[in-house]
Amino acid sequence: MAKAGHKSRMNPPDDRHPVRLRRSVLCVPADNARALAKVATLACDAVIYDLEDAVSVDNKVAARQTLAGHLKRERRSDIEVIVRVNDLKTPFGEKDLAFALTLAPDAILLPKVESPQDIQTVVDFLSENDAPDTLRLWAMIETPRGVLNAAAIAETGRTRGGRLDCFVPGLNDLRKETGVPALPSRTYLASWLMQILLAARSCGLDIIDAVFNDFRDGAGFAAECRQGRDMGFDGKMLIHPAQIGPANDHFGVDAAALAEALSIIDAFALSQNADKAVINLNGLMVERLHLDQALRLAARAEAIRKKETDT
Numbered sequence: 509m510a511k512a513g514h515k516s517r518m519n520p521p522d523d524r525h526p527v528r529l530r531r532s533v534l535c536v537p538a539d540n541a542r543a544l545a546k547v548a549t550l551a552c553d554a555v556i557y558d559l560e561d562a563v564s565v566d567n568k569v570a571a572r573q574t575l576a577g578h579l580k581r582e583r584r585s586d587i588e589v590i591v592r593v594n595d596l597k598t599p600f601g602e603k604d605l606a607f608a609l610t611l612a613p614d615a616i617l618l619p620k621v622e623s624p625q626d627i628q629t630v631v632d633f634l635s636e637n638d639a640p641d642t643l644r645l646w647a648m649i650e651t652p653r654g655v656l657n658a659a660a661i662a663e664t665g666r667t668r669g670g671r672l673d674c675f676v677p678g679l680n681d682l683r684k685e686t687g688v689p690a691l692p693s694r695t696y697l698a699s700w701l702m703q704i705l706l707a708a709r710s711c712g713l714d715i716i717d718a719v720f721n722d723f724r725d726g727a728g729f730a731a732e733c734r735q736g737r738d739m740g741f742d743g744k745m746l747i748h749p750a751q752i753g754p755a756n757d758h759f760g761v762d763a764a765a766l767a768e769a770l771s772i773i774d775a776f777a778l779s780q781n782a783d784k785a786v787i788n789l790n791g792l793m794v795e796r797l798h799l800d801q802a803l804r805l806a807a808r809a810e811a812i813r814k815k816e817t818d819t
Contacts, residue, residue, distance in 0.1 A: 527804075527811040528588070529553040530674070532752045532757035533716050537562035537593070539571035544578040547587070553743065553750045553815075554588035559604050560595070560619050562682060568600050569744040572607045579611055586815060590646060592617040596629065605630065609639055620681070621647040621656045627664040630719040631671055645671040649704050650678025651685055656708035665711045676745055677701055679718040690721075692728060694735070705740055716740040723748035733758035761809040767803035769809075 532552040536543050547555055557579075563571045575591075583589070591605035591613045607702045608616050620629060630645060649658055658675070666674035679697060683689070688696045701717075708715040717736035720729045729751055736744055736759075743759045746752060775781060775789050776799050786795050 527714045527807045527813060528714070529808070529811050530588070530714055530716060531674075531744075532746055532755040533590075533743055534749065534752060535562065535719070536555040538575040538591075539567045541574055541578070545576070545582070546660050546749065547584050547708055548584065550749055550752060551756065552587065552746070553756070554590060554614075555590050556617055556745070557613075558592045559600070560592050565746075566681055568594070571753055572604070576611065583717065586613070586818060589613045590615045590617050592619065592648075596626075602633070605633055609634070609637055609643075611641070612640075615644040615646050615676075617646040617648060617676065619648045619678070620651055620654065621649060621661055622663045622760045624660050627661060627670075631664075631669060634671065635669065639770070643671060644673035646674060646676060647673040647676045648676050650681035652682070653817050655682070655700050655703060658704045659710065662711040662713055665713055672711075672713065674714040674716060675704055676716045677704050677718045680721070692731070693731070698739075700737075701739060709740070714742045715740075717744040719745045719747050720751070721747070723750055726750075727753070730754055730758065760812055761805060763807060766809050769805040772798055772802040773806060 517544070530553050533554040533556060534547075534550065534552040534723055535556045535558050536547060538544075538557045540562075544557075557575050559568065566718075579589070591604075591608040591611060593608055593616060594600035596602060596605075596723050605616065618626065621627065627645060629649065634643060647661060649655060649661070654661070662672070662675070664670050677700075679690075679694070679701075680729070681698070682697070694701070717732075717739075720732050722728060733744055733755055741759070744751070744755045745753060772789065772794055775787055775794070776796075778783075781787050786793055788794075
């Protein structure tokens, strides 16, 4: 996919909700000092600092201390900071939540979310502990019950004071609990992924595709990125820095798609089309909904251009 280097012609449809790039979301073990230090050199859009699966039980407390020291020393303003805490049903979950608040992250990622109450419990905790309104929640959907309840979980993002912002399917856990094999094409998982995605989109949430486990398999990773992009995911959760570049490329903006979007924006900007709901553009009937899509795409391309220029 070619990189998009054009500036958008117009502002996105709603400037109150600026474009948030989440093409590449790297998961970094919170207790790995070497991996933490490397974040300063990486081109990912977001980092999940992981206190859960990537940290052994014996190292949970030490991981908090290591992460706190890292973020105090090195914190980039151009990377979204997410902290994945342990399940609240474990001895570490509530302490992780309290600790995460001291780090002032952009979001907290909750594992194994299975019901709206899982979200509401954390929302209540954050409110009781004076968390800023800007702090968001991400939810891992990685159990059969979580998939079945995805729509109800997504609805919590619509409630007053709701903080839910993003879904992340967890296919490793889902495979383990269902017995579905890890086939290259994700044949028997695709319908569940689309079910989770549809639930997210129905409530205006972002959704990040699941990890690809073999970071040495570049061709397999590229194929899964293309599949995830075509499904409609915003980006991909990553386990290795080598995956960042391909993810940014596949979940970026295609040059041809951007050119088409800009032509739609330019056409509706003409004075003779100012009040039209539908126009004829090169033999195609183009509606205002296509203009909205074009504006969002152009804004995304501009956000990518700015990030690449500033880094």
